[in-house]
Amino acid sequence: MKNPLDSLWGTVISGLVLTLVLYVIVKNFLM
Amino acid sequence: MELALARWIHVMAGVMWIGLLYYFNFVQVAALKAATEDGTAAGITKHVAPRALLFFRWAAVVTWLAGAAILGQHFVPAFTLQHGFAGIGIGAWLGTIMLFNVWVLIWPNQKKILGLAPASDEEKAKARRVAFLASRFNTMLSIPMLFFMAYGWQHSGVVFG
Numbered sequence A: 001m002k003n004p005l006d007s008l009w010g011t012v013i014s015g016l017v018l019t020l021v022l023y024v025i026v027k028n029f030l031m
Numbered sequence B: 001m002e003l004a005l006a007r008w009i010h011v012m013a014g015v016m017w018i019g020l021l022y023y024f025n026f027v028q029v030a031a032l033k034a035a036t037e038d039g040t041a042a043g044i045t046k047h048v049a050p051r052a053l054l055f056f057r058w059a060a061v062v063t064w065l066a067g068a069a070i071l072g073q074h075f076v077p078a079f080t081l082q083h084g085f086a087g088i089g090i091g092a093w094l095g096t097i098m099l100f101n102v103w104v105l106i107w108p109n110q111k112k113i114l115g116l117a118p119a120s121d122e123e124k125a126k127a128r129r130v131a132f133l134a135s136r137f138n139t140m141l142s143i144p145m146l147f148f149m150a151y152g153w154q155h156s157g158v159v160f161g
Helices: A008-030 B002-037 B041-079 B086-113 B121-154
Strands: none
Touching: A008 B002, A008 B086, A008 B121, B002 B041, B002 B121, B041 B086, B086 B121
């Protein structure tokens, strides 16, 4: 499997997905 | 007033840090590839990259220190993700991981790549890959980091403290 960080789009999409995952964790478990 | 001053410095240094991070990832990587093909890469590696890295790594330090000053007495509650501080705490942790990457992974390997530290061709090739991935990893982390800086300030006592 190709490393998503090798492409700019893969990096940006990974960042957006990570933002969503962390937001859900903070909103539901830490607030 | 001290809080406003710390926030001002935090934002200014942060703009320089993340601005240069985006310059490296969105501009320089592709430019260096094209410049290597037409034999003009030295202009970037000799004159541009060392200057950009100087401001990049020290802006990272100033950003983190000013961020710690803003947190003040909320530093521990933020980093331990306590109630009301989880949002800004996640942002602070992401920024801290990014600072670590700058000084432990990116800068030492960039020194080898740019010839500022002795390295064989094999070591340079490895350093190039590690520095590239650490820089891309930081670009990825910057997206949630900036979100939680905005979101966390809005939802914690720090902004009103």
